[in-house]
Amino acid sequence: MNLPSPNRDIRELPKAQLHLHxxxxxRPATLTELAGRYGIRVPPPLPSAAGTWAAFQDRYDASRAVLRTPADIRRVIVEAATDDAADGCRWLEIQVDPTAYAPVFGGLEPALEAVLAGAAAAPIPVGVLVASSWVRPPAHALTLARLAARYEGVVGFGLSNDERGAVVADFAPAFRVARDAGLLTAPHSGFYTPAAHVRECVELLGATRIGHGTSAATDPQVVDMLAARSVALEICPTSYPPFGVHELSTIPLKTFLAAGVPVALSTDDPLLFGVGLTGQYEICRTALGLTDEDLAFLAASGIQASAAPADLKTRLLSEVATWLATGSQ
Ligand SMILES: [Zn+2]
Incomplete structure (x- = not known):
């Protein structure tokens, strides 16, 4: 007979959010308001059936167009941090490719500075990851890594967008600069690409975290390697069904949990996928049958894999343990 779930309140579980663009x-309402202010058509939502990367990117690019001033960026970050804080988030990392904002803001530096100013104004601590794109030249990634290395408040370097088609080794110089500057390194991988791509990101780029990386579950050797090196996967459950990558019930979280691979549950793009941080944990409970012990492990993994200061990590990990102990039956 199954014992009833303790049903602890997931909102109360202290969390770190590590993968948020x-x-x-x-917020959808902010998109509508800013689009109205600037006379930009609000793009339609993603179709619920399997979509294409191009459709996603079109909507994403159009949404980006409504961020025109430092005040716009500050508002988005403060509102996102407020929403995450209400979901129990105690440390937030926001990633941005400043390239897309540079033409409007007058260069890469002012674009990044606007993001850092927004992060500093947020109600919870916010670290910034500078992300180049897999679809831009490796030389540009190097430029952004050097930019990232110069700014206090930047905690990491990544590569976003569609990881198919690029040669992983070509990005090694950029990641070397980032690592030498003490930044954590978190490229997107293993979303469309196979487990071998995840392995290359760890071995050739020195990735300390992987954005998504769920395909790694298909190769036990890559799973073992991730566990042995404590490379955390930033898994965002609602990002997979719209693209036919996984159904919610087939995300291989239990494979990673069984092997001891750290997993940081995150939201990726709540504007597009409509689910916040607590909702991602709820999905793991309801669609994947994870226990509260599992959820506490995920929360602790996210905290440990974050760029949060050591004393904050210690405090949050202790609070995760308290959450688990308090609700036991
Ligand atoms: Zn992402």
């Missing part, structure tokens, strides 16, 4: 962090 600036544009995708926008």
């Amino acid at each position: 600036l544009t995708g962090a926008m």
Whole structure:
């Protein structure tokens, strides 16, 4: 006989959110308001059936167009941090590719500075990851890594967008600069690409975290390697069904949990996928049958894999343990 779930309140579980894109962090109402202000048509929502990457990117690019001033960026970050804080988030990392904002803001530096100013104004601590794109030249990634290395408040470097088609090794110089500057390194991988791509990101780029990385579950050797090196996967459950990558019930979280691979549950783009941080944990409970012990492990993994200061990590990990102990039956 199954014992009833303790049903602890997931909102109360202290969490770190490690995979959130600036544009995708926008509240839908803010998108509507800013689009109205600037005379931009609000793009339609993603179709619920399997969509294409191009359709996603079109909507994403159009949403980005409504961020025109430092005040717009500050508003998005403060609102996102407020929403995450209400979901129990105690440390937030926002990633941004400043390239897309540079033409409007007058260069890469002012674009990044607007993001850092927004992060500093948020109600919870917010670290910034500078992300180049897999679809831009490796030389540009190097430029952004050097930019990232110069700014206090930047905690990491990544590569976003569609990871298919690029040669992983070509990005090694950019990641070397980031690592030498003490930044954590978190490229997107293993979303469309196979487990071998995840392995290359760890071995050739020195990735300390992987954005998504769920395909790694198909190769036990890659799973073992991730566990042995404590490379955390930033898994965002609602990002997979719209693209036919996984159904919610087939996300291989139990494979990673069984192997001890750290997993940081995150939201990716709540503007597009409509589910916040607590909702991602709820999905793991309801669609994947994870226990509260599992959820506490995920929360602790996210905290440990974050760029949060050591004393904050210690405090949050202790609070995760308290959450689990308090609701036991
Ligand atoms: Zn992402």
